[in-house]
Amino acid sequence: MTTHHDPAADTREWEYLIVGAGSAGALTAARLAARDSGNVLLIEAGEDQPRPRDRAHPLADAGRLVLAGHNWDYRANLRTSDRLEELVRGGAPAAGTGRTGGRAEARALRDRFPYQLGKVVGGGSAVNGAIALRGLPRDFAAWEAAGNPDWSWERVLPFYKDIENDADHPGRLHGDSGPLPIRRTPRDRVHPLDAAFWEECNRQGVGDLPDLNDGREAGVGPIPGNAVDGERIDASTAFLSGVRELPNLRLRTGLRVTRVLFEKNRAVGVEAELDGRLVTIRARNVVLSAGAVGTPVILQRSGVGAAGLLAALGITPVADLPGVGRDLVDHPSVVIWSKPADGVCTPGLPWRQVAARMSSGYDDDVDVQVGLLNNVESHTIPGFVDRLGWPLVVGISVMLMRPRSRGRVFLDSADPFASPVIELGLGTDAEDVERLCHGVRRAWSFLRSPGLSSRLVRTQFWSDRMVANDGVLRSGVRHIMNPGWHAAGSCRMGPATDPWAVADQEGRVHGTENLRIADASLFPTIPSAPTNLTTLMLAEKLARSTKE
Structure with missing residues (x-):
């Protein structure tokens, strides 16, 4: 099924052309092909x-993140800059905004953080931590409130169930025959350090929640994961494996789509880069599944986006949709790293087994997910500066579940090979x-408990005095x-009456024909959990209506 030959030599017109073979794209292609929706x-x-994939291959190892060799080499500004406003104003330096001080600093900021998203068949699901957590009912209530009535918890639950095979919690809330295996580590088999964390959660009033995917919010329990015996079961393995040989499905790798081609406002195919040159591929329907960075950039390059930006770049407009690239969001987190005592950690053992959702104490809301990163080899940590000679480390992670801050992604050049500007906007609220x-x-109180502190010998950066000082703590967190x-969220779905909505609740891009989106860029708000399982659910739900 996979081919690398020159697509320009293939003059057929495809019924469906799906851009991006990540979580959403792999599932969408598999479902459409299996339903005989045309080629x-x-x-x-x-x-x-x-x-076959060797179990030692990094893409098969659920015990590590894959941050090299199978990733987009993006660089992101963790905050924001004035670059977009400068572009729309015609390149004039920013005046008086106080955010970055102008173009030079903005460009320096944007290159600060390596943002290594998946670039391989399977996409993010092939390189991530294989965590399979659902969003919460209140997340989908927010989607409903944003004008998407088909996305309530009750209406999305069947599609979560359809994709999964949850062996631990059979019953009405879970599926038992889907392609994606969901497994948890029983409490009596978790690592001693995770067991100590679990016990301390209980001691501090966080009750047990054996199924973190049952829709309840607060509690501590085993993390559901899409891994079996340490092997990551990504979207390609789960969804494409059974349909790869279907005669109506073709996978082409090594092709980077630069833009969608239009006749007036009707999508008729794509332009793609192959070995440094541009080729054209025609299709009656185009589905963008290039992710929350890739999809808005393709749209902007195609003439779908904010009119001011398109004019500044000299791109012929197709649809004025100012929401394209706006409201990019990611979960901000702080990890406190410690050195384990000798013999506590072992390379190769599971690194995420237990998580807790709880109130941070800011108010009574359940707003953070806290968990251990265990048995971690320090050289695998992005941005970790290890001057202390710690080969193994333990982290306690605090992830904000529903951040208010928003960033954006946009082009600052019409060059089809130009990298996007990614501004994550973390902590801007x-x-x-x-x-x-x-x-x-709260996490510090766990670390200082006897069960954890007796197994850890030193903590990097943080101290009791720093954590107790409001100003120092705030500066450290920032x-x-x-x-x-x-x-997520950079092409959000919503009604045409919403000036910032990019697509309707079935993924159809406003102001265009035969063009849809199926990926996490559609999320109106980010789920209160890692996004992969919700991305798969969204693709499963949208695949049902794509033939309509």
Whole structure:
């Protein structure tokens, strides 16, 4: 099914052309092909996975994040800059905004953080931590409130169930015959350090929640994951494996789509880069599944976006949709790293087993997810500066579940090979910082408990005095918070009456024909959990209506 030959030599017109073979794209292609929806072409900029895949291959190892060799080499500004406003004003330096001080600093800021999203068949699901957490009912209430009545908890639950095979919690809330295995580590088998964390959660009033996917909010329990015996079961393995040989499905790798081609406002195919040159592929329907960074950039390059930006770049407009690239969001988190005592940690053992959802203490809301990162080899940590000679480390992570801060992604050049400007906007809303500060204090109380502190010999950066000082804590959180590689929300769905909505609740791009989006860029708000399982659910739900 996978081919690398010149697509320009193939003059057929495809019924469905799906851009991006990540979580959403792989599932969408598999479902459309299996339902005999006509011929389906799935395009991926990265490589295919090896078949058969050795268990030692990094894409098979659920015990590590994959941050090299199978990733987009994006650089992101963790905050924001004035670059977009400068572009729309015609390149004039920013005056008086106080955010970055102008173009030079903005460009320096944007290159600060390596934002290594998946670039391989399977996308983010092939390189992530294989955590399979659902969003919460209140997340989907917010989607409903944003003008998407088909996305209530009751209406999305059947699609979560359809994709999963949850062996631990059979019953009405879970599926038992879907392609994606969901497994948890029983409490009596968790690592001693995770067991100590669990016990301390109980001692501090966080009750047991054996199924973190049952819709309840507060509690501590085993993390559901899409891994079996340590092997990551990504979207390609789960959804594409059974349909790869169907005659109506073709996968082409090594093709980077630069833009959608239109006749007036009707999508008729794509332009793609192959070995440094541009080729054209025609299709009657185009589905963008390039992710919350890739999808808005393709739209902007195609003439779908904010009129001011398109004019500044000299791009012929197709649809004026100012929401394209706006409201990019990711989960900010702070990780406190410690050195374990000798013999506590072992390389290769599971690194995420237990998580707790709780109130940070900012107010009574359940607003943070706290958990251990265990058995971690320090050289695998992005941005970790290890001057202390700690080969193994333990982290306690505080993730803000529903951040208010928003960023954006946009082009600053019409060059089809130009990299996007990614501004994550982390901590730009003061409430996010305050909630994380409270969460860090809560996590610190876990670290100082006898069950954990007796197994840890030293903590990097943080101290009792720093955590107790409001100003020092706030400064530390602002400078140390990182994203979770959970990019979402940059092409949100909503009714045409919403000036910032990019697509309707079935993914159809406003102001265009035969063009849909199926990926996390559609999320009106970010789920209160890592985004992969919700991305798969969304693709499963949208695939049902794509033939209509």
